[in-house]
Amino acid sequence: MDCTIALVGAGGFVGSHLLWALLERTPWKILAVDLDFHRLQNLRSQKDSRVEFLLADIAEPQIIQMVSQCEIVVNLAAICTPSRYMSEALAVIESNFSHPAALADACAKTGSWLVYFSTSEVYGKTTLATEVLDEDASDFIQGSVKASRWSYAVAKQLSERYIAAIPNLKYSVVRPFNFIGPWMDFMPGVDGDGIPRVLANFSSALVQNEPMVLVNGGEARRSFTSIHDAVDFMFCLFENREKAYGEAFNVGNAKNELSIRELAVLMRRIYARILSVPEEKLSPFKELSGEAYYGEGYEDSLRRIPSVKKSKSLLGFEAKIPLEEALEESLRWFHAHYTSECKRS
Numbered sequence: 001m002d003c004t005i006a007l008v009g010a011g012g013f014v015g016s017h018l019l020w021a022l023l024e025r026t027p028w029k030i031l032a033v034d035l036d037f038h039r040l041q042n043l044r045s046q047k048d049s050r051v052e053f054l055l056a057d058i059a060e061p062q063i064i065q066m067v068s069q070c071e072i073v074v075n076l077a078a079i080c081t082p083s084r085y086m087s088e089a090l091a092v093i094e095s096n097f098s099h100p101a102a103l104a105d106a107c108a109k110t111g112s113w114l115v116y117f118s119t120s121e122v123y124g125k126t127t128l129a130t131e132v133l134d135e136d137a138s139d140f141i142q143g144s145v146k147a148s149r150w151s152y153a154v155a156k157q158l159s160e161r162y163i164a165a166i167p168n169l170k171y172s173v174v175r176p177f178n179f180i181g182p183w184m185d186f187m188p189g190v191d192g193d194g195i196p197r198v199l200a201n202f203s204s205a206l207v208q209n210e211p212m213v214l215v216n217g218g219e220a221r222r223s224f225t226s227i228h229d230a231v232d233f234m235f236c237l238f239e240n241r242e243k244a245y246g247e248a249f250n251v252g253n254a255k256n257e258l259s260i261r262e263l264a265v266l267m268r269r270i271y272a273r274i275l276s277v278p279e280e281k282l283s284p285f286k287e288l289s290g291e292a293y294y295g296e297g298y299e300d301s302l303r304r305i306p307s308v309k310k311s312k313s314l315l316g317f318e319a320k321i322p323l324e325e326a327l328e329e330s331l332r333w334f335h336a337h338y339t340s341e342c343k344r345s
């Protein structure tokens with residue numbers, strides 16, 4: 001199939017992996033939109049005629065018009081780091097509701113298929129007793145307005161509801177469950193500021209031999225998903241588009257569930273193996289409360305396990321990569337990339 005596809009947020013962690021895979025696996029033409037392409041510097045210098053890079057903001061109406069001309073529009077652009085949900089709630093709501101809503105309106109007019117990246121955080125303030133989260137049956141529970149951690153979840157939920165309510169819009173919603181892999185987020189003080197998500201933050205601490213911070217004792221649990229499984233999901237979606245219209249899909253690996261404390265222990269063990277040093281040589285953990293680490297208004301989801309039934313039955317997708325393999329790949333990448341970045345800076 002000859003096709004044009006727009007990747008809004010192509011320069012980000014997920015977008016950049018997806019872009020490379022599209023080039024390898026399809027003959028499609030790609031419109032790559034973002035405010036920053038540092039992850040794709042090599043590709044940009046190759047000047048591949050199938051990719052048009054657009055350094056632009058989706059907040060601009062003319063960019064929305066241009067993007068909505070493509071047959072498939074994948075919207076990945078979002079502020080999606082929890083440390084920003086408290087201090088920048090307004091920007092979080094604009095980026096996760098206002099801009100996606102405007103893009104969805106434009107796609108409804110052109111007839112493009114909108115693939116919208118939402119979040120597993122829509123399920124909200126889960127407890128340790130929460131079981132498998134089902135796309136169409138689980139409730140969404142958020143904390144009070146003062147707990148602005150939930151600004152992101154609520155904006156994403158509203159954008160999902162808005163998209164679902166637009167007459168004649170062809171759309172599918174993706175809810176990622178903690179994707180991990182090379183190029184995730186940033187290293188604080190080296191190529192970004194603030195607190196990245198847990199994989200990047202723990203990797204940064206290990207590479208710099210500083211303590212990994214366990215928020216609230218690291219009791220929260222997550223199911224981690226390799227970015228390569230996430231990319232494979234997207235191809236199952238592209239191949240089954242008629243079945244995917246009007247559906248939301250969890251994308252996750254229920255087998256890769258563990259507590260954040262267990263994650264810290266596992267990452268330390270793997271990193272010691274990579275360095276060929278005894279674990280005791282690496283920095284010990286440090287415990288902090290969520291409010292002390294992230295600021296006032298921080299609350300947490302305590303457990304997130306995806307139901308994977310729908311993506312398997314409708315799209316034939318099943319995540320395969322075990323946690324230890326995904327962590328080792330990520331840690332090897334962080335080690336190689338940032339030891340040279342740190343030397344350079």
Ligand code: UDP
Nearest residue numbers: 082197198199201213214215218220260300
């Ligand atoms: N977390 C932690 N230490 C860190 C970063 C995160 O203990 O350095 C915890 C955080 O409180 C949450 C979990 O790890 O319980 C996952 O956080 P992340 O920022 O990756 O994103 P989330 O899954 O909450 O969207």
